[in-house]
Amino acid sequence: MGAKSATEKDREELSIKDAIELFLKSCRASGLSTSTLIQYDFSLGKFAELIGAEKAVATLSVEDADKFLANLTTTCRGKPLSNKSRRNYFRCVSAWDSWLCDRHYLKERFTKGVKLPKAQQKAITPISPEEFASILNVIPNRGVGRRDRVLYSLLFDTGGRVSEILAVERRDVDVERRVILLRDTKNGDERPISFGPTCQNLLRDYLTRMEGDSRYQRQPRLFCSTNGSPMSRHDAYRRLKEAGREAGINHGVRCSPHTLRHSAAIASLRAGTNPLTVMQQLGHKDISMLKKYTMIAEVDLIAASEKADLLGKVIGRKQVSW
Numbered sequence: 001m002g003a004k005s006a007t008e009k010d011r012e013e014l015s016i017k018d019a020i021e022l023f024l025k026s027c028r029a030s031g032l033s034t035s036t037l038i039q040y041d042f043s044l045g046k047f048a049e050l051i052g053a054e055k056a057v058a059t060l061s062v063e064d065a066d067k068f069l070a071n072l073t074t075t076c077r078g079k080p081l082s083n084k085s086r087r088n089y090f091r092c093v094s095a096w097d098s099w100l101c102d103r104h105y106l107k108e109r110f111t112k113g114v115k116l117p118k119a120q121q122k123a124i125t126p127i128s129p130e131e132f133a134s135i136l137n138v139i140p141n142r143g144v145g146r147r148d149r150v151l152y153s154l155l156f157d158t159g160g161r162v163s164e165i166l167a168v169e170r171r172d173v174d175v176e177r178r179v180i181l182l183r184d185t186k187n188g189d190e191r192p193i194s195f196g197p198t199c200q201n202l203l204r205d206y207l208t209r210m211e212g213d214s215r216y217q218r219q220p221r222l223f224c225s226t227n228g229s230p231m232s233r234h235d236a237y238r239r240l241k242e243a244g245r246e247a248g249i250n251h252g253v254r255c256s257p258h259t260l261r262h263s264a265a266i267a268s269l270r271a272g273t274n275p276l277t278v279m280q281q282l283g284h285k286d287i288s289m290l291k292k293y294t295m296i297a298e299v300d301l302i303a304a305s306e307k308a309d310l311l312g313k314v315i316g317r318k319q320v321s322w
Contacts (some may be wrong), residue, residue: 008302011105017053019046019105027168031188037165041091043284046072060110069114070092084116090116124292125253126263132156134247135240135255144226150206151223151231155257158200159264159282160185162236162257169220175204183238185283193281233257265293 023044027037050071051064070084093111100106127135137150139145159180167178167184174180178200179192195203210216215228225232236257244255253259261282268278279290 010284012056014057014105015054016048016051016057017055019100020048020096022103023099026099031133033184033188034161034187036166036186036188039088040092040095043089044096045312046089047093057105060106062110062112062114065090065093065111065114067116071200080220082173087116090114101290124262125254125259125264126254127156127249127259128263129267131249131253132260132263135243135249138246139243145146146206146209148243150202151236152240152243152260153199153202154195154256155260156264159206159260159261159268159278160193160318161283162233164283165229166223166233166236170207170210170222172221173203173207175200175207182283187285188285191280191283219310222251265290267295 024037024041027040032040033312035231050068051060069086069090072081072089074079075085090111092121094109096108097106097111101109136149139149139152151165154160155162158165158180160180164182164185167182167281168182172181172183178195178197180195181190181192183190185191185197215226216224219228219230221230224236225231238256240257240260241255244250245255249255266279268281269275274296275290278285278293281291
């Protein structure tokens with residue numbers, strides 16, 4: 001056999017650490033969202049830690065994939081890791097595996113055929129309009145409290161992902177047309193979302209106040225911290241959780257920005273919004289999540305059919321004799 005080319009040799013000697021770096025560079029170049037990049041970076045870093053950062057990619061096997069899953073048991077704080085989180089970690093590794101094959105670093109996927117742990121499907125319990133009103137009422141309408149009220153109102157009104165909304169810049173908000181252009185989205189595709197007249201008034205007042213505050217003159221983001229830096233997801237989650245606790249919402253409802261997203265979707269369907277419109281607003285690529293929302297919203301169908309009573313209207317007008 002002849003000597004292997006330098007390129008072929010480099011491919012065979014490529015380490016996990018270097019392959020991850022190449023993959024992340026490719027992801028950044030393709031315009032994936034910041035949150036997706038963070039998730040890939042963290043998950044693949046965990047893989048390198050458990051399997052060995054200097055191990056050659058060409059030697060990866062299904063045994064390494066099984067070992068990775070088997071050792072994913074606790075969080076960085078020592079708490080048990082849920083099967084859903086383990087599956088999410090593995091999906092990131094699987095995406096990297098596919099990329100390695102596409103770039104011919106691997107001949108076949110080492111994650112193929114690995115049996116993933118079954119994730120428990122938790123019931124979605126939305127926050128009702130009355131509960132959301134009680135949350136807003138415990139948040140002071142001044143300072144950062146005013147910012148929080150606008151942020152959570154926007155999440156409840158639009159169903160946007162918190163990472164997408166926190167990445168919005170003031171230039172992306174068209175108050176008069178009631179449209180926000182989301183640029184940093186989960187799938188990397190820009191998409192517009194709409195908001196209602198009440199939210200329009202809140203945003204108009206909020207933007208006016210921001211323009212008069214010197215702390216935000218150099219910060220293009222819509223939602224900022226008190227020092228003018230972008231507001232973090234952690235702060236958005238923490239402050240909503242605290243407000244929910246203060247409002248006395250503790251009967252199985254998780255007070256989080258993502259619950260507001262679920263609540264917006266379900267409320268829209270209950271209000272009669274076309275499911276495809278809801279799907280577009282939420283930025284879903286497949287219909288699976290929409291089916292879950294629809295199943296919850298269907299509890300109102302019986303009441304709606306009683307109210308409509310289409311056949312009763314026909315018979316009531318004596319258009320049919322029995």
